[in-house]
Amino acid sequence: MEVLESHLKARASTSEETDYLQLYEELFPICAQWVRSMNGSLNDAEDIFQDALIIYFEKINNNELNVATSSEAYILGITRHLWIRKFEKSKSTVSLNALEKTLSIPENFYPSINTVRLLDFLESTGRNCLELLRIFYFEKFSMKELSSRMGYRSEHSATVQKYKCLEKLRTSIKQKSLSYEDFTE
Amino acid sequence: MRTSLNEIKEAERFLTNKMLEEESLVFQARMITDPLLRLNVSFQKRLMDAVQLYHRRKVKHNLQSVHNELLTSSEKSGFQQLVHNIFHL
Numbered sequence: 001m002e003v004l005e006s007h008l009k010a011r012a013s014t015s016e017e018t019d020y021l022q023l024y025e026e027l028f029p030i031c032a033q034w035v036r037s038m039n040g041s042l043n044d045a046e047d048i049f050q051d052a053l054i055i056y057f058e059k060i061n062n063n064e065l066n067v068a069t070s071s072e073a074y075i076l077g078i079t080r081h082l083w084i085r086k087f088e089k090s091k092s093t094v095s096l097n098a099l100e101k102t103l104s105i106p107e108n109f110y111p112s113i114n115t116v117r118l119l120d121f122l123e124s125t126g127r128n129c130l131e132l133l134r135i136f137y138f139e140k141f142s143m144k145e146l147s148s149r150m151g152y153r154s155e156h157s158a159t160v161q162k163y164k165c166l167e168k169l170r171t172s173i174k175q176k177s178l179s180y181e182d183f184t185e
Numbered sequence: 186m187r188t189s190l191n192e193i194k195e196a197e198r199f200l201t202n203k204m205l206e207e208e209s210l211v212f213q214a215r216m217i218t219d220p221l222l223r224l225n226v227s228f229q230k231r232l233m234d235a236v237q238l239y240h241r242r243k244v245k246h247n248l249q250s251v252h253n254e255l256l257t258s259s260e261k262s263g264f265q266q267l268v269h270n271i272f273h274l
Contacts, residue, residue, distance in 0.1 A: 029267045050248040119235040138240040163190045173228045
């Protein structure tokens with residue numbers, strides 16, 4: 001797993017980070033201008049703009065972004081939704097255009113207290129597996145890439161490791177839930 | 186692969202919408218009749234939610250570094266001026 005950590009560090013400094021920086025530099029001022037017009041602060045702008053980028057990157061990763069929608073229109077549209085949600089302003093005070101009305105914040109974006117507690121628990125007991133699953137599901141590495149980057153002998157052994165991680169963490173959630181009822185909904 | 190790993194694999198395909206419609210319906214029917222399967226799938230769903238939260242926190246952390254870099258790097262004075270003007274800092 002140390003191999004994994006170092007690969008991740010190497011990867012973080014490559015193209016993805018350049019994309020982040022360019023998008024940020026280009027769109028943050030536009031978002032900040034709008035937040036300011038709503039009497040928001042620099043901190044508000046920083047917080048919701050970053051959340052909008054998180055949602056945008058997930059859309060891109062899942063190929064869910066409509067090709068006709070520009071990144072700028074999408075990110076600024078989501079920013080407005082996040083603003084409405086954060087400040088519980090009624091939608092009538094923020095005007096949304098036709099495209100913006102079709103956008104929405106992912107259903108699980110605001111985690112339940114149970115998910116937050118569960119993550120604390122998993123971070124203290126199974127961080128390596130958590131990292132492997134994160135990379136596989138959310139960085140969208142193929143099993144082939146993942147096995148070569150992480151130094152597994154074969155795609156097969158990386159796949160088995162992934163399922164073992166799912167099993168290990170699932171079992172610990174189960175044990176914890178049954179003994180403390182901590183994470184039961 | 187052991188039986189339990191196969192069950193995990195199936196649950197994964199179900200939770201990540203990789204199943205064909207028919208297959209998914211059969212799986213849902215099995216969950217109705219098999220309480221243990223249902224419970225295991227619900228734990229796996231919670232695990233996926235926790236992994237996603239872990240990922241979002243990581244991305245947020247990276248974005249905060251980008252933000253700080255843009256606001257402090259001497260090469261980005263144009264950006265800094267723009268932000269200062271917007272908020273009358």
